[in-house]
Amino acid sequence: MNTKNRNWASILSLLLWAIISTITAIGSVPTALALEYNKEILVQADFSGRDLTDSSFTKANLRYSNFSNANVSGVSFFAANLESANLRGANLTNATLDAARLIKTDLTNAILEGAFAANAKFDGAIVEGTDFTDVLLRTDEQKKLCKLAKGTNPVTGRDTRETLDCP
Template identity: 65%
Template sequence: MNSTTVLHKQILSGLLCLLAMLVSASIWISPAFALDYNRENLLGRDFSGQVLTDASFTKANLRNSNLSHSDLTGVSFFAANLESANLEGANLTNATLDAARIIKTNLTNAVLTGAFAANAKFDGAIIDGADFSDVLLRQDEQDNLCKIAQGTNPTTGKETRETLMCK
C-alpha cells in the first residue's frame, strides 16, 4: 500500500469514529418528549400550537391550560379536567373525551370529528364554530349544546348546529 491510500483509510476511519460519537452523543443529549401525561397536574400549562397526536392525558388536570391550535388527533383526555382550558382551533379528531370535565372550556373553531365524548360535561363551554361531526355524546349534553350552538367551522366549513344534528 502506498502512503496516500493509508492516509485516506486513516482519515475515513477517523471520520467514521467521529460520526459514531456524534450519533451516540445526540441520543444522550436529545430531550425525550413524553407523550404520557396521565394523572399529571398540568394547571395553566401552555401546549398551544403543538403536535401532540396520540398523546395520553388520562385523568390529567389541565385546568386553565392552553391547547389552542394544537394537533390533538387521537389524544386521550379520558376523565381529564379541562375546566377553563383554551382549545380554540384545536384538532381533536378521534380524541377520547369520555368522562372529561369540559366546563367553561373554549372550543371555538375546534374540530372534534369522530371524538368519543360520552359522559363528558360541557357546562358553560364556548362552542362557536366547533365541528361535532360524528361525535358520540349523551342526549342531554347534545340538547344543551344545541341551545348555544352557532357559527361555522373555518376549517371544515360545517355549521356547528348541523354537526350537532340540532332540531
C-alpha cells in the same frame, strides 16, 4: 472466490444494508412522538400550537391550560379536567373525551370529528364554529350544546348546529 474475498463481500453487504436501513429510518421519523401525561397536574400549562398526536392525558388536571391551535388528534383526555381550558382552533379528531370535564372550556373553531365524548360534561362551554361531526355524546349534553351552538367551522366549512344534529 476465496474465503478472504467472501468475508470482505459479506462485510461490505452488511455495511451497505446498515447504511440503507439508517437512511430509510431517518426518512420515516414521525413528526410527533406520543407522550404520556396521565394523572399529571398541569394547571395553566401551555401546549398551544404543539403536535401531540396520540398522546395521553388520562385523568390529568388541565384547568386553564392552553391547547389553542394544537393537533391533539387521537389524544386521550379520558376523565381529564379541562375546566376553563383554551382549545380554540384545536384539532381533536378521534380524541377520547369520555368522562372529561369541559366546563367553561373554549372550543371555538375546534374540530372534534369522530371524538368519543360519552359522559363528558360541557356546561358553559364556548362552541362557536366547533365541528362535532360524528361525535358520540349523551343526549342531555347534546341538547345543552344545541342551546349554545352557532357559527361555521373555518377549516371544515361545517355549521356547528348541523354537526350536533340540533332541531
